[in-house]
Amino acid sequence: MKARVHVMLKDGVLDPQGEAVRHALGSLGFEGVNGVRQGKVIELDLAGEDPAAAEAEARKMCEALLANTVIERYEVEIL
Amino acid sequence: MKARVHVMLKDGVLDPQGEAVRHALGSLGFEGVNGVRQGKVIELDLAGEDPAAAEAEARKMCEALLANTVIERYEVEIL
Incomplete structure (x- = not known):
């Protein structure tokens, strides 16, 4: 059984990595990049x-380890 | 227009981060975790x-910056 977990910063939390990527894309000549948010996929x-048990x-793994639930949100998808 | 990019290590490439997460989950008492692969979601x-232009x-951004195409594969999803 495969599960895919997305861990992203919550809205409103500054994403320095995303900003760095945005600037880098701009300097590579990519226009029209209004925003970039970067997270983890596990x-x-x-x-x-x-599937329900998985x-x-x-979700328990996210709460225990995979996500810092103070600043991150997560989505679990069973594949 | 929102695009979601998944960047994962290619199959066969060792994933030390994923292995570390697997061990940590084991030590937290989670059994039945056969494998963990970690990547980026942007x-x-x-x-x-x-949508087609986006x-x-x-894809161009992935090739230029977001993915190291030697060891990583990427998927682009338009939301």
Whole structure:
């Protein structure tokens, strides 16, 4: 069972990495880049065949380790 | 126009970050984690309204900056 987790900074939290990418794209000649937000994508290969159980487990992993829930939000997708 | 880019290591390329996360999850008591792969997700806020043009531009950005195409693969999704 595969789960894909997206971890992004919450809206309103400054994203210095995203800003750096935006500036770099500008200096490479890419116009029209109004904003860039960068986060993590984590693909989990989990034992078991029950999607609901896999999603619940992945959410627990996000709360325990994968996301800093003070400044980050996460989405879990079962593939 | 929003584009979401996933940048992941190519299959077969060792993912030390993913391995570190797998070990950490194990030590936190999460069983059944067969594998972890970690990558980047980049959300681009692009000017313009044409999805095809936005996708082409995002692909160019991946080739130029966002992905190291020697060891990474990327997927572009227009939101």
